[in-house]
Amino acid sequence: MQTGPNPDKTALRHRTGTSHQDPLAVRVILIFLTLLFFGGFVFLPLALVFAEGFRKGAAVYIESIREPYAIAALELTLTTAAIVVPLNAVFGVAAAWAVSKFTFRGKTFLVSLLDLPFAVSPVIAGLIFVLLLGSRTTLGSWLGEHGIKLIFSTPGIVIATLFVTFPFVARELIPLMESQGREEEEAAVTLGAKGWQVFSIVTLPNIRWGLLYGMILCMARSIGEFGAVSVVSGHIRGMTNTIPLHVEILYSEYNYAASFAVASILVFLALATIVVRSIMENALHNQQQTQF
Amino acid sequence: MFRASPLPxxxxxxxxxxxxxxxxxxxxxxxxxxxxxxxxxxxxxxxxATLVAGSFRIAPDLFVNTVTSPRVLASYRLSLSTALIAAMFNAFFGFLTAWTLVRYRFPGRKVLDALVDLPFALPTAVAGICFATLYSPVGWVGQFLGRFDIQLINAPSGIVIALIFIGFPFVVRTVQPVLAELEPEIEEAAHSLGASRWQAFRRILLPHIFPALLTGVTLSFARAIGEYGSVIFIAGNLPFRTEIAPLMIMSKLDQFDYDGAAAVALVLLLISFSMLLVLNSVQRWQEKAYR
Known part of the structure; x- marks a missing residue:
């Protein structure tokens, strides 16, 4: 079964490369332009975060990260991620199982519905939950009478983040599981495996890297989400402030050093995401190579 | 690739x-x-559906008045035009990056390849304050540009800068695999038949890569229309000049004008969804092109 490029030919192409066909001048100019672009759009902003964060010295940097409001914001952000990631992961697995292991009408339509949140502006994502659950609506006022407040409190932040990070795991798993086909699971069923056994023994080991990778993307986005959370949070310090909102507040108070110090935490998390991603892509690549 | 026909x-x-x-x-x-x-x-x-249903409850003339008020129209125009310009820049820089990463071997290539995803991973607010600080009159880049009387902060061009950052991974990540899968024999054939390098690029490579490039550019455009966090810090948010459409929704909400916010949002949503439809047909065309 040939599902990818011939590994031998790929290796050959990489060794000889087509690069020596491009004249040296072209190569140098194009690489230089790329580096220039990355310099301006990637390296400069990254350097700036740390330069600004440490502008007033390491003591201010550490103090900005350790002050109670920053800690509270970090706690809220991590709590949100801890609720959102598992929920969306379970959904992602269920959706990928239904879509990739069965044939049914309306599959293409269902898959495009899964991508819907990507097409919605983060601000609109926040707005729809204010409209649905805010105190102005029937549902919201009923909840309010029973002492349940969803908007401008933690549940609102969690729901808006659920919406924004909704497709990540499913999107990662559907192509992966479709490429793996149904034969292994069907063989397991034929040999007498029960539903849960088929999934945990046959499917899960095959998709573990993709699943983990989708969850990491989901986590990165749920930690960093700004627009949607900004709409539903109400910006109550120490209560409904996530880390990105905290960065915004500090910045708008002209407290740049503290703002960038807190932002540097997010930069570390982003860089960690990228590193893990590279490692996993290699793992996924190796896994696929050993399969064929 | 021999796979069963997907036709029902x-x-x-x-x-x-x-x-x-x-x-x-x-x-x-x-x-x-x-x-x-x-x-x-x-x-x-x-x-x-609540948003859509809620918009129907708004009196039609109020809806039309809100959506066609000069300030809201200016924000739509600004969001669409800056997103389009950024997408054009990304077509160039994204293609350039994909080309360099796939075709050339140089030290640090793997690091660059990984860092393409930074805009996906970095919270938009962090990107926003970075660009606002870099391009402010006392910032690292702003100081330099100030000598030539160029000011990007509080100007539409600043918004474009932020949107280029947000959108360029989309182009790189859609073009890169297509470029990598390209058989070197095709180009070799073109050369042996006497085509110059430029001819081979323009007549053979570009048509092959174009559908993927278009997909990536559409994705980056669609993302840029709704972008909020990275833009508001550098934009300065001056009415009629640097107020993007998502910010209009935000300011209507701040004034508790829920109907107005819903109306502005519905139109923006319709624009985004029609982009999605365009994208779908582009992708269908792309699949046809590779068959």
Whole structure:
């Protein structure tokens, strides 16, 4: 079964490369332009975060990260991620199982519905939950009478983040599981495996890297989400402030050093995401190579 | 690649929507499908439907007045035009980056390749304060540009800068795999038939890569229309000049004008969804091109 490029030919192409066909001048100019672009759009902003964060010295940097409001914001952000990631992961697995292991009408339509949140502006994502659950609506006022407040409190932040990070795991798993086909699971069923056994023994080991990778993307986005959370949070310090909102507040108070110090935490998390991603892509690549 | 034709066979066509093909033996269809539809409805469909249904309750003349007020129209125009310009820049820089990463070997290539994803991973607010600080009159780049009387902060061009950052990974990540899969024989054939390097690029490579490039550019454009966090810090948010459409929704909400916010949002949503439709047809065309 040939599902990818011939590994031998790929290796050959990489060794000889087509690069020596491009004249040296072209190569140098194009690489230089790329580096220039990355310099301006990637390296400069990254350097700036740390330069600004440490502008007033390491003591201010550490103090900005350790002050109670920053800690509270970090706690809220991590709590949100801890609720959102598992929920969306379970959904992602269920959706990928239904879509990739069965044939049914309306599959293409269902898959495009899964991508819907990507097409919605983060601000609109926040707005729809204010409209649905805010105190102005029937549902919201009923909840309010029973002492349940969803908007401008933690549940609102969690729901808006659920919406924004909704497709990540499913999107990662559907192509992966479709490429793996149904034969292994069907063989397991034929040999007498029960539903849960088929999934945990046959499917899960095959998709573990993709699943983990989708969850990491989901986590990165749920930690960093700004627009949607900004709409539903109400910006109550120490209560409904996530880390990105905290960065915004500090910045708008002209407290740049503290703002960038807190932002540097997010930069570390982003860089960690990228590193893990590279490692996993290699793992996924190796896994696929050993399969064929 | 030999795969079964995806065309629905006779049996699939007679099936009811979301009902499975009875010949399949794997377990868990009802559970996984049921949960998928339930969760999708609860988190995505019902909330989005609320916005649409809520907009119908607004008096039609109020809706039209809100959406066509000069300030709101200016914000739509600004969001669309800056997103379009940024997408054009990204077509160039994204293609350039993909080309360099796939075709050349140089020290640090793997690091650059990994860092392409930074805009996906970095919270938009962090990107926003970075660019606002870099391009402020006392910032690292702003100081330098100030000598030539160029000011990007509080100007539409600053918005474009932020949107280029947000959108360029989309182009790189769609073009890169197509470029990598390209058979070197095609180009060799062109050369042996006497084509110059430029001719081979323009007549052979570019048409092959174009559908992927268009997909990436459309994705980056669609993302840029709704972008908020990275833009508001550098934009300065001056009415009629640097106020983007998502910010209009935000400011209507701040004044508790929920109907106005919903009206502005609905139009923006319709624009985004029509982009999605365009993207779908582009992708269908792309699949046809590679068949």
């Amino acid at each position: 066979d006779k049996q699939t066509r007679t099936m009811l929507p979301f009902k499975r093909n009875r010949r399949q033996i794997l377990p868990g269809f009802g559970l996984s499908m049921g949960y998928t539809v339930f969760y999708l409805s609860a988190i995505v469909i019902v909330p989005l």
